[in-house]
Amino acid sequence: MNHLVLGYVGLVIGVIVTKKSMVWRVGQVGSVLLMLPATVLVNMNMTISNVSYMMTSDFVSLGLTVLSIWLLPLMLLASQQHMVSESLIYQRVFVGCQVFLTGALVLAFMASDLLLFYIAFESTLLPTLMLITRWGAQKERYQAGTYFMFFTLVGSLPLLICLIGQYQMVGSLALDLSYEGVFQLSYLVNFWWVGCILAFLVKLPLYGVHLWLPKAHVEAPIAGSMVLAGVLLKLGGYGMMRVSLMWGATAMLSSEVFLALALWGIVVMGGICLRQTDLKSLIAYSSVGHMALVVGGVLTGVAWGYNGAMVLMIAHGLVSSCLFCLANLWYERSSTRNLSGSRGLIMIFPLISLGWFLMSLMNMALPPAINLFGELVAMVALYNWSPYSIVYMSLGAVLTAAYSLYLFGMSQWGNTMKNYKNLYTITSREYLLTTLHLVPAIYLIFYLGLMF
Amino acid sequence: MLAVTSRYRCTHDPSRVLGSGSKMAASGGKGPAMDPWRIFPDVTPDQMRAEAERQAIKGKLRTAMQAKLRDPYAVGNFEDPALTRWYYVRNHQFDNFKQTPKTSFLGITFGVVPVVFLTWLFLKDRRKMKQDWLKGIGRNKASIINF
Numbered sequence: 178m179n180h181l182v183l184g185y186v187g188l189v190i191g192v193i194v195t196k197k198s199m200v201w202r203v204g205q206v207g208s209v210l211l212m213l214p215a216t217v218l219v220n221m222n223m224t225i226s227n228v229s230y231m232m233t234s235d236f237v238s239l240g241l242t243v244l245s246i247w248l249l250p251l252m253l254l255a256s257q258q259h260m261v262s263e264s265l266i267y268q269r270v271f272v273g274c275q276v277f278l279t280g281a282l283v284l285a286f287m288a289s290d291l292l293l294f295y296i297a298f299e300s301t302l303l304p305t306l307m308l309i310t311r312w313g314a315q316k317e318r319y320q321a322g323t324y325f326m327f328f329t330l331v332g333s334l335p336l337l338i339c340l341i342g343q344y345q346m347v348g349s350l351a352l353d354l355s356y357e358g359v360f361q362l363s364y365l366v367n368f369w370w371v372g373c374i375l376a377f378l379v380k381l382p383l384y385g386v387h388l389w390l391p392k393a394h395v396e397a398p399i400a401g402s403m404v405l406a407g408v409l410l411k412l413g414g415y416g417m418m419r420v421s422l423m424w425g426a427t428a429m430l431s432s433e434v435f436l437a438l439a440l441w442g443i444v445v446m447g448g449i450c451l452r453q454t455d456l457k458s459l460i461a462y463s464s465v466g467h468m469a470l471v472v473g474g475v476l477t478g479v480a481w482g483y484n485g486a487m488v489l490m491i492a493h494g495l496v497s498s499c500l501f502c503l504a505n506l507w508y509e510r511s512s513t514r515n516l517s518g519s520r521g522l523i524m525i526f527p528l529i530s531l532g533w534f535l536m537s538l539m540n541m542a543l544p545p546a547i548n549l550f551g552e553l554v555a556m557v558a559l560y561n562w563s564p565y566s567i568v569y570m571s572l573g574a575v576l577t578a579a580y581s582l583y584l585f586g587m588s589q590w591g592n593t594m595k596n597y598k599n600l601y602t603i604t605s606r607e608y609l610l611t612t613l614h615l616v617p618a619i620y621l622i623f624y625l626g627l628m629f
Numbered sequence: 630m631l632a633v634t635s636r637y638r639c640t641h642d643p644s645r646v647l648g649s650g651s652k653m654a655a656s657g658g659k660g661p662a663m664d665p666w667r668i669f670p671d672v673t674p675d676q677m678r679a680e681a682e683r684q685a686i687k688g689k690l691r692t693a694m695q696a697k698l699r700d701p702y703a704v705g706n707f708e709d710p711a712l713t714r715w716y717y718v719r720n721h722q723f724d725n726f727k728q729t730p731k732t733s734f735l736g737i738t739f740g741v742v743p744v745v746f747l748t749w750l751f752l753k754d755r756r757k758m759k760q761d762w763l764k765g766i767g768r769n770k771a772s773i774i775n776f
Contacts, residue, residue: 436751455720565747565750595698597706598703
């Protein structure tokens with residue numbers, strides 16, 4: 178799929194050279210057109226099959242590649258409002274950043290070599306940093322960008338060292354040639370394994386190293402939040418699945434610490450979300466809880482765990498991205514993200530309340546949404562791993578339902594606040610944005626075979 | 630607010646109670662129904678006066694806020710600075726964190742102990758499971774949910 182990545186390179190160039198009135202049009206139309214080559218990627222085999230000499234597409238990467246390609250036009254659609262007043266060069270850089278980011282993500286998900294994956298993984302950091310620190314709304318964005326960069330960099334340096342060690346041991350970093358587990362009995366192999374997955378645990382994020390996420394999500398502009406919540410977190414899950422070819426057995430042997438952190442993280446994040454006053458912060462912390470279940474699913478090492486993690490990642494990408502769009506809808510009108518300062522929205526914006534409603538229900542894994550199937554499958558895998566995990570998972574599920582309903586209830590119901598004077602109607606652009614998030618999520622309910 | 634322990638609830642503005650009227654009588658010439666000494670028997674006149682001043686200040690703030698809220702020529706959203714300050718405090722707790730015995734206790738109880746306990750629990754369970762597998766027992770759980 179060289180031409181898919183080259184398409185994104187071309188789109189970046191196109192955005193830089195077109196005239197002023199065509200910048201956003203080129204970006205959006207081009208990103209929609211680039212979905213067409215993605216249709217060739219459909220490959221339901223679990224075994225890796227090559228598409229070209231350095232890229233591959235299989236069941237694991239398909240969903241996430243399509244998700245990242247799908248999210249690009251949505252990101253551009255969502256950012257139109259707040260970029261209207263920027264100067265032309267900044268608009269070009271903004272659109273170019275997002276297109277470059279999506280190109281790097283597609284490269285990462287389709288890389289057939291672990292080093293290429295690593296390079297693409299790192300190259301997604303820079304455009305995201307630019308998005309957060311240049312176009313974020315508050316002065317806290319500098320600290321948010323710093324946290325985001327340094328957490329990921331510190332986590333991924335051991336990954337580079339361990340990949341080089343793997344290269345020296347195996348002779349190649351191609352995914353086809355990974356060992357089926359490393360059968361050394363020394364305790365050192367655990368450090369090697371931790372080095373490989375630490376970057377992805379930071380990216381996911383795992384509960385203990387999650388500090389960058391609320392800052393980055395809250396301070397980023399809407400496009401940054403969408404891509405962070407929608408795709409960048411899934412890079413961690415995808416990376417863990419890829420290195421599981423080599424480290425799956427070690428994960429099955431020595432993953433108790435990380436699973437303890439993940440399971441306690443679900444419960445703690447549920448509690449934290451119930452105490453949040455910031456709309457975006459609530460959605461950001463809920464992402465940590467959902468991704469903790471993905472960590473759990475992947476670290477069990479069984480096929481059900483991987484399947485559950487995959488479905489959870491796709492479902493969460495769509496739902497979280499849509500929730501950020503809806504929160505941004507309100508933020509653009511009221512300049513506030515305060516939860517108690519944004520009440521009674523169902524009376525002001527009744528139709529977009531449908532979007533809030535459906536997304537809140539999907540966030541708490543209400544059947545028949547695909548979030549439920551992902552959670553259920555991952556939970557079964559975790560229960561099989563150890564029955565004591567059911568206590569924390571069920572507590573986490575209850576708290577997830579609680580804060581999802583709290584989010585919907587606090588924002589939509591209650592007496593409408595009378596102090597907002599700038600409430601223009603929801604534009605068809607915003608309806609389209611919500612619809613384009615809802616349609617795949619609902620479509621996947623009926624065709625879950627795409628994931629399984 | 631003053632803790633009014635009396636059975637009688639004050640239904641009128643205290644500033645009016647202490648307002649006009651005779652300055653000679655302690656009750657202000659109003660009679661027992663409006664005598665502050667009888668309505669709030671456990672409250673001194675100084676406390677009454679202080680509360681009346683506080684209510685007057687709050688009344689002025691309320692009037693100012695209502696004026697801004699109901700101003701028909703206002704453009705933009707009305708921002709309550711007190712609310713902004715409250716949200717700033719809520720959202721910047723991490724930046725102003727200070728290590729005290731209480732925060733250390735909370736951190737250890739809710740951060741370290743559950744994770745360590747869970748790790749120990751899972752290690753114990755997994756070790757037992759692996760030993761059982763090697764013996765050929767499998768996951769034999771004698772419980773009501775055994776299937």
